[in-house]
Amino acid sequence: MVEFGDFINAVGDFGLHQQLLVLFLCLPQFLTAFHMIGQVFIVVDVPHHCDTSWIRAVGPNLTEEEQLNLTLPRDVDGEFEQCSRYSPVDWDLGSIMEYGLNTTEKCIDGWVYPSAQPPSLLTEFDLVCDKKDLADVSQAVFMTGLLLGALTFGPLSDRVGRRPMYLLSIFLEALFGVGIAFVPHFYVYMAFRCVVGIGVSGTLIITLALATEWVGISSRPKAVIITHCCSAIGQMILAGLSYGIRHWRLLQIAGSAPMFALFFYIWVLPESPRWLVTKGRIEEAKKALQKAASTNKHTIPPELLEQLKPEAQTKSGSILDLFRKKHLLKVTLIMSCAWFADSLVYFGLSLNVTGFGLNIYLTQLAFGAVELLGRISCIYLLQWFGRKKIQSLLLLLSGLLCLIITCIPEDQAVVITILATTGKFTSTVAFSTSYVYTAELFPTVIRQTGAGLCSMAARVSGILAPLILLLGQYHRVIPMAIFGGATVVIGLLCFLLPETQGTELPDNMGTATPQLSNKTVFKADNGAGLEKKS
Incomplete structure (x- = not known):
């Protein structure tokens, strides 16, 4: 029986066509890091205090220091309060200096920031004092957008196609990403960020499908993880970009506008032929x-091309099918938990690694370098040890590192930083493995729906991770204990999954276990025909 993998072998396992496709899929990934964590660089905390210019009406010759001493209360450390001031009075300057002011109020006239500080999201929208939590809220809104994108683009790409949904994702990222630079209000900013999150989620999960469905069995990990490496490089680019551009609106344009250059994908991005076959669009698949x-300078023999026919039992899948069939239910539940654990420990450690002793730009550069090393290592680890072992063992190791951190004294900052950085490395490898493993476990007719559901689980844990870190105010070991304990348990569950290394991608939902590639292989011979090997 001829499998679809035979057609990929005839086309070329990872020829020039697939290499160009992976290149096209990589380009948007360079900007993913900006949308995911770029807000760190546009919400920069700066010294601030209440606007007390009212006193200038009675004391126009006061120095700045005298003005602040007369109008601002001090905290227990002797520093000026940032969120309160003395209430204005109708006295003359002499009375104010003699008797002083006692009644305090909030900063009803706004705040004063360092004049040399370039405009940031914090200073322009006054994200301080009572509104200081809005920055974290906006990040949660962005994560909600990622969740909504996984929920919508997964099923839609299974029904409508990979190519049109990918193009729509790019359009949303470009349009609303640049639009953020012109928003007049912070709540509009959050709404636009949510839409950008939807687009980012779409590109992430559809990249997974296109990168796996166009290449041969041995090249699947390489094709997927190369795109992840570009995301890690994007983190390092972000460090330099944000260091050079301090004005938040200009930085937003610089990080989003390049996406418009990718509209040429309308003419060059191919649809997945494997998906076309499942939809009965055979002629389009042949073309x-x-x-x-x-x-690739190969030729597909006409007799092989004639055997490209839709399977009678293949039909469109829905999200309910993931829970109706026993084997898909197990895969769905365990892989969703794996993605949840990947994201939980990844963001938990990323937000908690503070012992580098570097500034924010060098720290970001270091994070990107660690991720890049992890992504590259994942390619070889999957080839040597398979999917199940790497997924399980790396989650276990990530969890154990978190638990070990809880046993290290708080004053051992260097040791904690080394352990946390190692945990970030292992969680990065585990995350990349989950992408490859998910694509190989779910059938073509419902692959994007399954990947979208798993991505939703990751987004939920991405929202929970910073909230769990807040529990550290009760005891410092609580967050790491939660991260570690949950990840260890889920790592053990992954041993229940089947191995997919060396297996053909399933197309329909009738197969309970991954099938090894057909022993009859059609091998391309420099375009001169095909050699049939048994």
């Missing part, structure tokens, strides 16, 4: 395969 073979 896509023939074009790919031509680019």
